[in-house]
Amino acid sequence: MSDHDHSIENEPHLQAHPAQPDPSETAAEKTLRHATNRDPAQEAARHSVFNEPMVRPTAADSARTPIDRDWSCPTCSYNLRGTHLGDPCPECGHTSLYQPPPLGETSYGTWLNEKRRNTPATTIWSTVVFIALAGGVWAVVGALLTAHLGIWGIVLIGPITEEVMKIAIVTGTIETHPYLFRKPSQIWIAAICSAAVFAIIENVLYLNYYFPEASSALVHWRWTICSSLHIGCTAIATVGITKVWSRSINEMREPNLAPAGPWLIAAAAVHGIYNASAVFMAAAGFDF
Template sequence: MSTAKDRDSVFNEPHLRPDAGSLDPSESKAERALSKGAAGSGERYENAPSVYDEPDFLPDRPAELIDQDWSCSACGYNLRGLQTGHPCPECGHRELYRPAPRESPSYRQWLTCRIERTSQRKAWTVAIAAALLGGPWAAVAALFGTLQGGLAGTSMLLLAIVFAPVIEETMKIAAAAVVVEVRPYLFRRLEQLQTATIGSALLFAVIENILYLYVYAPNHTAEYALWRWTVCVAMHVGCTVLATRGLAVVWQRSIQEGRPPRLGLGFRALLTAIVLHAAYNAAAAGFAILLR
């Protein structure tokens, strides 16, 4: 005989009763999606935050010796050998984060675990896939971003000198940047990151040359084709090499220090690549105007 206490028990909730009903068919799709998300939740760290990754701002927390590589977020100076909370000797910035204990549930432990699980074969596969994806991705972005109808004169020059370099240089490294930001452990060596970005630049240059030589200027001269396959390819690859240096800093900092990647650290290198690309486009446009 059930009592009022039994009826009020948590075990008398509808989903815990022995005669609990089955899942509503309309919810089955959502249930499958949530199950898949839970199964792969460990692949991205935002699903498993840790108190050890929080900023170090508590006033009574004792200082500790930094016994590993730990760069200043403002200037990149290595703070190893200093006490936590000590101003950076290079710029005076006080770092808000400290290294997590080695055995603590933190980003560092999560990253180390996944690096150990990732084989070189898988890392090279990811690098090649990023290159094969990045080239067409950049080409499509450039087409949508620069082929605007009804533009002429100054507008076309502005598009070629300002907007095209920004789109192309950003998108050529975009696939690799996504890997670095979300799953940096999928690159085990610097050469794999470079393969992803430089391979993307080469593929982009090939696609662009095919469009220019066989769609935009089918009656081109041999000299024009030679210029496209040498100077233009070298420009695209060279600018991407510069942008890759910044992305490599982001990746190496994350892997070596066990910290979440900060893509902003690579912005200066990307900006340099964009400026050089813009300067090349401006010079090419000026030369074309002089030949008219």
């Protein structure tokens, strides 16, 4: 391709004849049309202009109104209710670009409300049970993928992968379908059961295939300490994703995963430190 092909004179709208669309555009259009047909109400709500960041009112703007509902700062989660749009957060100084949509206008919030009203309890509990079983199986895939990475796999990549994958299905559900949980307790059941299922599969694989000659002390260790570690680390990560969900539901806005990050990092750190100590103790001659 020569430089000439990229010349501005070759733009489609400057040609004498009608532009020939690239074949990839037909495929893209088909995909987009399919997505829109699946749930037109969701598309309308998610693409509403009221989900967009606003042009900030300036301090001199006399028409500025205080925020009339719970509306957390995207950086530090401080409740900005009662503060003025465009003012920096009193807690962290961040100036939010997002403001609550006018009441009654179609927005993510109206769609979410509608979905929450119309989702039956059976759908919600089926979701919880499905995730409780599938979340752990999914995480085993991650564990197997990192099993061959040696010491870095054990103390760094493995713990990160496992902690991410144990709560991946719960997190994905919260991000795309927050109405599929009615209460925080359902998130806890789904996440903790995922971790328990993961621990069970991992122990069965470990004790039957990798170390079939394991001492009874090792068997005992795996079923008590290792299982508790997996459930405990997922519990730490679950605190974060429950915050994400609560904020989305309470403020009727799109889930923002950022507040879950530090909790996930903490979970992976505890897991990594545990694994590093186990490697160290094994090297020092402890039999377990």
